[in-house]
Amino acid sequence: MNQQARKVVLLAHPAGHSLSPDMQNAAFRAAGLAGRYEALDVPPEALEGAVNDLRGEGYLGANVTVPHKEAVKGLVDALTEAAVAIGAVNTIYKEDGRLIGHNTDGAGFLMGLRELFEADATRAVAGALEGQTALILGAGGAARAVIYALAGAGARVLVANRDAQRAARLAAELSSHGLPVAAAQVPEALSGGVELLVNCTSVGMRGGPAEGELPLLGAAELGKLREGAAVVDIVYRPAVTPLLAAAAALGFLTQNGLPMLVMQGALAFEAWTGVDAPVRVMREALASRIAGGGTS
Ligand code: ATR
Numbered sequence: 001m002n003q004q005a006r007k008v009v010l011l012a013h014p015a016g017h018s019l020s021p022d023m024q025n026a027a028f029r030a031a032g033l034a035g036r037y038e039a040l041d042v043p044p045e046a047l048e049g050a051v052n053d054l055r056g057e058g059y060l061g062a063n064v065t066v067p068h069k070e071a072v073k074g075l076v077d078a079l080t081e082a083a084v085a086i087g088a089v090n091t092i093y094k095e096d097g098r099l100i101g102h103n104t105d106g107a108g109f110l111m112g113l114r115e116l117f118e119a120d121a122t123r124a125v126a127g128a129l130e131g132q133t134a135l136i137l138g139a140g141g142a143a144r145a146v147i148y149a150l151a152g153a154g155a156r157v158l159v160a161n162r163d164a165q166r167a168a169r170l171a172a173e174l175s176s177h178g179l180p181v182a183a184a185q186v187p188e189a190l191s192g193g194v195e196l197l198v199n200c201t202s203v204g205m206r207g208g209p210a211e212g213e214l215p216l217l218g219a220a221e222l223g224k225l226r227e228g229a230a231v232v233d234i235v236y237r238p239a240v241t242p243l244l245a246a247a248a249a250l251g252f253l254t255q256n257g258l259p260m261l262v263m264q265g266a267l268a269f270e271a272w273t274g275v276d277a278p279v280r281v282m283r284e285a286l287a288s289r290i291a292g293g294g295t296s
Pocket of ligand 1: 137138139140141142143161162163164166200201202203209210215216
């Protein structure tokens, strides 16, 4: 890594209490790099200037979060295929002096999922998603990244949302990219057989409007997942959401949103530095920060 270029910033508004500085600064230290990661509060009118600043030698790149993930697409020099398909940028890295807008959320989700499958002796990891049906709850930005990743890994994806029109629009758009995605209602999807359920809504999140609730389905419906199914919640606080508690009680494999959070960060770190991410250290930094307070 160029020792002159060593700062990464998070473009956010408000900068809030992001967990990424803890995770990324721990990664720089563990990798022995002189990098520094800092959250910046960038109001929309200052976004263009903040992106242009990244062209300076002192910067390795950036993370991008609410509310800039879409606006930044028009300010970088090129977009990766993932950023185009997901329709949002969460990472900016530099290549030959050009700013590349990328998105590591989908690939990060998939890496987290592989960890879950590896832990289960009954599942073959290679091709684990090939030909399987995944039901995604939610149709926002997080759902979009997860659907893109799962469909790209060979799963057939059904998407259900409180606002069914939004699910239909999302499915139509991703289908137009050639991905096997269809909108569905939860009961019909379950009766067709579902091997993987992913909650991409904010339901169940601590401090959220639907804290303590299950997203779009009841425990009885959860029992209609195929035997051996996996249930993933992208919510990570609480660590065991109501959905995950209900799924575990029914004997399904479960995983919360922490692996996705770690892995999207690890992939971003690798894009900025060209160095393997110290994933274990990053996970520990996040876990201790979550235990102590703070938001995403
Ligand atoms: P993100 O980018 O994090 O995905 P988002 O675009 O605001 O955020 O999407 C939030 C998702 O949570 C949406 O699917 C939303 O459903 P609607 O599209 O119907 O609004 C879902 N969601 C939020 N609160 C919900 C609730 N109480 N019940 C069901 N779904 C909810």
